[in-house]
Amino acid sequence: xxxxxxxxxxxxxxxxxxxxxxxxxxxxxxxxxxxxxxxxxxxxxxxxxxxxxxxxxxxxxxxxxxxxxxxxxxxxxxxxxxxxxxxxxxxxxxxxxxxxxxxxxxxxxxxxxxxxxxxxxxxxxxxxxxxxxxxxxx
Amino acid sequence: xxxxxxxxxxxxxxxxxxxxxxxxxxxxxxxxxxxxxxxxxxxxxxxxxxxxxxxxxxxxxxxxxxxxxxxxxxxxxxxxxxxxxxxxxxx
Ligand SMILES: [Zn+2]
Numbered sequence: 001x002x003x004x005x006x007x008x009x010x011x012x013x014x015x016x017x018x019x020x021x022x023x024x025x026x027x028x029x030x031x032x033x034x035x036x037x038x039x040x041x042x043x044x045x046x047x048x049x050x051x052x053x054x055x056x057x058x059x060x061x062x063x064x065x066x067x068x069x070x071x072x073x074x075x076x077x078x079x080x081x082x083x084x085x086x087x088x089x090x091x092x093x094x095x096x097x098x099x100x101x102x103x104x105x106x107x108x109x110x111x112x113x114x115x116x117x118x119x120x121x122x123x124x125x126x127x128x129x130x131x132x133x134x135x136x137x138x
Numbered sequence: 139x140x141x142x143x144x145x146x147x148x149x150x151x152x153x154x155x156x157x158x159x160x161x162x163x164x165x166x167x168x169x170x171x172x173x174x175x176x177x178x179x180x181x182x183x184x185x186x187x188x189x190x191x192x193x194x195x196x197x198x199x200x201x202x203x204x205x206x207x208x209x210x211x212x213x214x215x216x217x218x219x220x221x222x223x224x225x226x227x228x229x
Contacts, residue, residue: 072156095229
């Protein structure tokens with residue numbers, strides 16, 4: 001399961017609203033113990049997709065390197081990635097699954113008419129053939 | 139020796155280490171040395187054909203090795219190698 005601290009959660013929701021109607025993306029920094037990931041900080045990231053961002057996001061690898069460094073410096077780890085679905089439910093699409101990786105939790109925030117609606121977290125399996133939902137608390 | 143930074147989710151397969159020193163003259167040799175020390179990392183990084191898995195990108199310091207000489211890229215003792223998963227999505 002994944003638990004997101006309120007200040008981190010607020011940053012994620014604000015980033016999703018600010019990017020609407022485009023998809024936002026970012027990293028979740030925290031700790032993992034006994035199968036529970038706790039997110040202590042959220043780091044908005046640039047959507048590097050060079051095209052219509054209403055239904056697509058791409059992380060910038062250079063920024064990923066920088067975020068990984070920041071996390072290490074704070075004694076935290078990147079435990080997950082978040083992105084938004086503007087005017088669409090918070091499901092994990094086929095393209096989300098195929099372009100994910102089995103190492104992280106993936107939180108999807110649904111934003112409807114510019115306001116946060118609901119969210120889900122997904123855990124892609126080893127071969128990225130499916131991504132079951134994991135319990136999410138925020 | 140060049141240092142390989144291990145992303146958190148993979149540390150469990152690297153004896154809990156967040157960085158591993160791996161001897162080698164090229165990226166490929168260093169990754170070989172890494173997976174020889176920690177065999178459980180192999181299936182996380184490579185597919186059945188022995189190629190890096192599609193989402194696994196390797197950086198030498200701040201540069202993607204795809205734009206250098208891929209796994210044949212030469213490394214120095216002072217270099218840092220990072221493993222960065224490529225991540226995207228869409229509806
Ligand atoms: Zn998506």
